[in-house]
Amino acid sequence: MSHRDDLPVQANAMRPFRASPSLSERRRSRIFCGEQGGRTGTGRGFSVHSEGKGDMTARAEAVIPVFNEEGIIELQLRKVLEEPPFPVLVTVVENGSTDGTAGILDRLAAEFANLHVIRLPEPNYGLAMREGLLASRLGIVLIDDADVLDTDFWSRGLALLDRDGVDIVQGSKVLAGRQDGRPLVRRLATLGLTLLLKILFRYPGTDTHGPKVMRMEKVRPVIGMCGLELDIFPTELVIRSQRAGLVVKEIPIHIREMRRTPFPLRKRVRRAIRDLLRLRKALGPDDA
Numbered sequence: 001m002s003h004r005d006d007l008p009v010q011a012n013a014m015r016p017f018r019a020s021p022s023l024s025e026r027r028r029s030r031i032f033c034g035e036q037g038g039r040t041g042t043g044r045g046f047s048v049h050s051e052g053k054g055d056m057t058a059r060a061e062a063v064i065p066v067f068n069e070e071g072i073i074e075l076q077l078r079k080v081l082e083e084p085p086f087p088v089l090v091t092v093v094e095n096g097s098t099d100g101t102a103g104i105l106d107r108l109a110a111e112f113a114n115l116h117v118i119r120l121p122e123p124n125y126g127l128a129m130r131e132g133l134l135a136s137r138l139g140i141v142l143i144d145d146a147d148v149l150d151t152d153f154w155s156r157g158l159a160l161l162d163r164d165g166v167d168i169v170q171g172s173k174v175l176a177g178r179q180d181g182r183p184l185v186r187r188l189a190t191l192g193l194t195l196l197l198k199i200l201f202r203y204p205g206t207d208t209h210g211p212k213v214m215r216m217e218k219v220r221p222v223i224g225m226c227g228l229e230l231d232i233f234p235t236e237l238v239i240r241s242q243r244a245g246l247v248v249k250e251i252p253i254h255i256r257e258m259r260r261t262p263f264p265l266r267k268r269v270r271r272a273i274r275d276l277l278r279l280r281k282a283l284g285p286d287d288a
């Protein structure tokens, strides 16, 4: 763990901000939940005793966006469903997969009572993340990627959230240092994006994209303001949260390459820069 483990991201003074129209409210009717409501029973290794599928004793809810992950999704989900670090509800938001992902998710949802699957019609990472968060039912929500699912980060993040004053624990690939097992070129791309966050938004932290543990009563109002629905939704959420005065704290994550990235790096970086510029246009340099 890095010596910067306890580094808080400076929160600016609370500023008024504009609420953008809630696209989620309008789109809610399009959400399909791959679950049966009102079920009572016992999921594998998990007691269910509430209305709907789930366990009200769960400590947190993990929201995981998934797209075309047939190669890793079962292995990854079983890891958190069979040996969770604490009782957790898992909500997978899948949209537009063209491989066998949907079938695998249906099978796992039938096996594990604490797994919910939400489906949206078209591939859209930002929208999936946003809808998954808005559909969440617990006070503490984790977000993580299918190819990361760093349960050690989940535990450390939850412990930090339990301490006074932290609203979002942000996992940082930059602070990960040697625990970032990705190729050099990808690590350099991450550093480039960190630099852009500083230049474009004067963001004091190092990462906005990775896993997070969040206090929903604080974060939920900010989600309603994030209207761009781009791949950088998590970045918009963190920057808006930090500007709204929420306390954001960064800790390192462990990261290793699980699979080849589905998009060429050059294309991704181009898209990330384009999206960051659009976000900058929407937010201004520091919302002053």
Ligand SMILES: Nc1nc2c(ncn2[C@@H]2O[C@H](COP(=O)(O)OP(=O)(O)OP(=O)(O)O)[C@@H](O)[C@H]2O)c(=O)[nH]1
Residues within 6 Å of the ligand: 064, 065, 066, 067, 068, 069, 093, 094, 095, 122, 123, 124, 125, 128, 129, 144, 145, 146, 147, 260, 261, 262
């Ligand atoms: N629902 C949904 N999930 C998506 C979409 N695109 C990516 N994902 C998921 O979002 C998570 C992150 O995607 P990655 O492709 O790993 O993105 P990344 O971490 O920026 O890139 P890598 O460095 O290649 O890992 C994974 O769980 C993906 O399955 C999408 O269009 N819809």
Ligand SMILES: [Mg+2]
Residues within 6 Å of the ligand: 145, 147, 148
């Ligand atoms: Mg990834």
